[in-house]
Amino acid sequence: MDLNYIIAILAAGVVAGTPILYASLGEVIAERSGILNLGVEGMMLVGAVSAFYVGTYTDNKWLGLLVALIAGGLMALIHAVITIVFRASQVASGLALTIFGTGLSAYLGRGLVGIPPTSTFKAVAVPLFSQIPIIGDIFFKQDIMVYLSVILVVILWFVFYKTKIGLLLRAAGENPSAVDALGHNIFFVRYAAVIVGGMLAGAGGAYLSLAYSPSWIENMSAGRGWIAVALVIFAVWDPARALLGAWLFGIIASLGLHLQALGVMIPSNFLQMLPYVFTFVVLVFTTRETKNRRSGTPAALGIPYSREER
Amino acid sequence: MNLKLLGNWEIKKTNSSSALKKFGISLTSIVLGLIFAGLFVLLTGKDPLKLYSEILQSSVGSAYGLSETLVEMIPLALCSLGVSLAFRMQLWNIGAEGQFYMGAFGATYFALFFSNLPILVMLPLMLVASFICGGLWALIPAIPKAYWNVNETISSLLLNYVAYFWIAYLVYGPWKDPKGNNFPLTKQFPDSATIPVFGNTRISYAIFLLLIIAIAMFFLIKYSKWGYEIRVSGSSRKAADYAGMSYVKNVLKVMFLSGAISGIAGMAEVSGVLHRLQQTISPGYGYTAILIALLARLNPISILLASFLMGGLLVGGFSLQTSGFPSSMVSMFQGSILFFVLAGEIFNNYRLVRKKA
Numbered sequence: 001m002d003l004n005y006i007i008a009i010l011a012a013g014v015v016a017g018t019p020i021l022y023a024s025l026g027e028v029i030a031e032r033s034g035i036l037n038l039g040v041e042g043m044m045l046v047g048a049v050s051a052f053y054v055g056t057y058t059d060n061k062w063l064g065l066l067v068a069l070i071a072g073g074l075m076a077l078i079h080a081v082i083t084i085v086f087r088a089s090q091v092a093s094g095l096a097l098t099i100f101g102t103g104l105s106a107y108l109g110r111g112l113v114g115i116p117p118t119s120t121f122k123a124v125a126v127p128l129f130s131q132i133p134i135i136g137d138i139f140f141k142q143d144i145m146v147y148l149s150v151i152l153v154v155i156l157w158f159v160f161y162k163t164k165i166g167l168l169l170r171a172a173g174e175n176p177s178a179v180d181a182l183g184h185n186i187f188f189v190r191y192a193a194v195i196v197g198g199m200l201a202g203a204g205g206a207y208l209s210l211a212y213s214p215s216w217i218e219n220m221s222a223g224r225g226w227i228a229v230a231l232v233i234f235a236v237w238d239p240a241r242a243l244l245g246a247w248l249f250g251i252i253a254s255l256g257l258h259l260q261a262l263g264v265m266i267p268s269n270f271l272q273m274l275p276y277v278f279t280f281v282v283l284v285f286t287t288r289e290t291k292n293r294r295s296g297t298p299a300a301l302g303i304p305y306s307r308e309e310r
Numbered sequence: 311m312n313l314k315l316l317g318n319w320e321i322k323k324t325n326s327s328s329a330l331k332k333f334g335i336s337l338t339s340i341v342l343g344l345i346f347a348g349l350f351v352l353l354t355g356k357d358p359l360k361l362y363s364e365i366l367q368s369s370v371g372s373a374y375g376l377s378e379t380l381v382e383m384i385p386l387a388l389c390s391l392g393v394s395l396a397f398r399m400q401l402w403n404i405g406a407e408g409q410f411y412m413g414a415f416g417a418t419y420f421a422l423f424f425s426n427l428p429i430l431v432m433l434p435l436m437l438v439a440s441f442i443c444g445g446l447w448a449l450i451p452a453i454p455k456a457y458w459n460v461n462e463t464i465s466s467l468l469l470n471y472v473a474y475f476w477i478a479y480l481v482y483g484p485w486k487d488p489k490g491n492n493f494p495l496t497k498q499f500p501d502s503a504t505i506p507v508f509g510n511t512r513i514s515y516a517i518f519l520l521l522i523i524a525i526a527m528f529f530l531i532k533y534s535k536w537g538y539e540i541r542v543s544g545s546s547r548k549a550a551d552y553a554g555m556s557y558v559k560n561v562l563k564v565m566f567l568s569g570a571i572s573g574i575a576g577m578a579e580v581s582g583v584l585h586r587l588q589q590t591i592s593p594g595y596g597y598t599a600i601l602i603a604l605l606a607r608l609n610p611i612s613i614l615l616a617s618f619l620m621g622g623l624l625v626g627g628f629s630l631q632t633s634g635f636p637s638s639m640v641s642m643f644q645g646s647i648l649f650f651v652l653a654g655e656i657f658n659n660y661r662l663v664r665k666k667a
Binding site for chain 1: 461468482635638645
């Protein structure tokens with residue numbers, strides 16, 4: 001296997017990891033506020049279909065991305081209302097959102113199957129940086145949404161650990177009654193976090209339909225939303241580790257696709273299983289690890305907040 | 311509650327809720343769910359009422375539609391009984407889809423490779439195989455859950471994809487029917503591996519199996535000691551530990567049985583309806599089963615009723631394809647109904663009372 005081939009696999013891995021990265025970052029935000037949202041898969045699908053629809057008919061990928069953000073946010077709003085106002089089980093509500101999003105996207109996309117895209121995110125080499133040997137080929141000859149995802153990681157890291165908003169967000173997931181006692185509106189924080197989380201899941205979907213494989217196919221996220229949720233645990237709710245995890249995952253996935261081309265005699269269906277098996281194994285080991293270190297999980301994650309039951 | 315728009319009404323917590331009230335809330339949830347989903351249909355310029363009447367027509371509007379609804383009800387109710395058992399213990403087994411596939415796999419193995427067995431040996435053998443395969447598949451997420459508290463929701467779901475590709479491997483590869491024109495399906499089962507059907511419908515005798523399992527589940531949960539342990543462990547692990555119940559053992563046992571019942575559903579489908587294994591054995595039974603279990607509040611008898619409803623919706627969905635709609639849009643109705651079922655739960659635990667002056 002020559003170096004160029006390895007570089008190609010790694011570069012493809014970054015691309016494959018990007019939709020999962022967006023969705024994971026969104027889920028990190030939501031979970032940090034104390035709300036688990038298992039609707040990521042559904043929000044991604046709705047994001048993907050609306051991005052493709054708007055992007056293709058207006059000939060403007062940016063407009064497509066914008067609408068995907070809005071669609072993802074609106075989907076998340078449903079989850080927020082059910083879990084915050086009605087205090088329903090977050091697991092069940094998230095599942096409902098995924099089921100709903102799968103059906104809604106199939107319905108909205110029924111006329112889009114097989115239509116060629118008109119405006120897509122294409123690779124843009126970053127001047128100077130793309131000239132760096134190896135690194136340049138892997139990281140700096142990507143599309144704009146890849147660059148944006150890295151910038152987003154930096155921003156989120158800064159907001160989480162260096163600003164008051166970040167402190168408030170983390171406190172909402174750790175000790176909501178303390179946040180409430182200090183006079184902050186815990187419900188507002190959670191609404192905002194869940195909605196922003198949904199917007200990013202929508203962006204992940206937009207990446208699928210406008211960059212990764214520009215098209216609309218029913219169920220095109222194929223479990224990536226779930227992998228994103230699992231990745232949050234691997235990332236210990238940290239944006240920088242989410243980046244690492246998403247790329248690692250993407251590389252495994254792209255390796256799977258390339259193994260056959262390399263003449264490895266494994267049936268393709270087993271290679272298709274690889275990402276899910278890998279995620280399963282990672283989930284088991286990281287949970288054991290975080291359990292031993294007694295850190296990571298926001299303490300109030302999954303628990304509805306109610307003033308009267310303080 | 312943080313609601314100021316209630317005027318001189320307030321929300322009080324109640325502990326009991328009558329069966330009639332529960333039923334009323336469920337029914338209202340379904341109606342509101344259909345209205346909410348209908349809004350999306352309306353927004354895209356289609357007539358939701360026309361769509362719904364078409365669904366109703368095709369599912370319960372004719373003897374054929376009704377019989378097809380019963381055909382769909384069998385796998386739905388079995389999977390739902392499976393997941394509801396796990397839900398009782400607060401175990402979010404959402405891997406019924408994969409457990410269904412693995413059950414179908416186990417049953418198919420005997421149908422294909424021991425095809426000379428007489429029917430009275432073959433069918434029980436297939437049943438046991440599907441039971442074990444489905445159960446073992448559910449144990450894979452159960453073990454890490456029991457010992458290290460690994461999130462079973464995500465892990466059980468991830469395995470659905472693995473099971474799906476495993477079946478894909480078989481029907482595209484070693485188990486493909488050589489005379490099947492290259493379609494991804496196995497050869498047809500021998501008659502001895504086929505569950506008989508009623509008259510000229512597609513409803514198989516597996517419906518008796520379903521009724522037996524539903525009744526057994528009812529007694530297990532309500533009257534057995536183990537059922538009691540499951541309920542206690544589900545409401546509080548501390549209480550269960552204190553009473554000397556082994557949480558770890560119960561997680562493993564409950565998850566195994568939960569997966570095993572979904573496995574049986576897989577057998578009932580390949581042996582009773584399709585008579586072969588193929589890639590498309592499920593339009594998402596394992597996912598719809600979750601909705602049914604929650605809609606039925608985990609009650610085995612209500613699950614039968616809810617499965618009939620959702621079976622009808624599924625049959626209606628298939629018929630929508632002829633009008634150019636994807637059958638998977640049924641998930642939109644299902645998800646929407648589930649939203650309102652979940653939101654409606656609060657009215658079971660709380661009720662509106664007029665404030666005293």
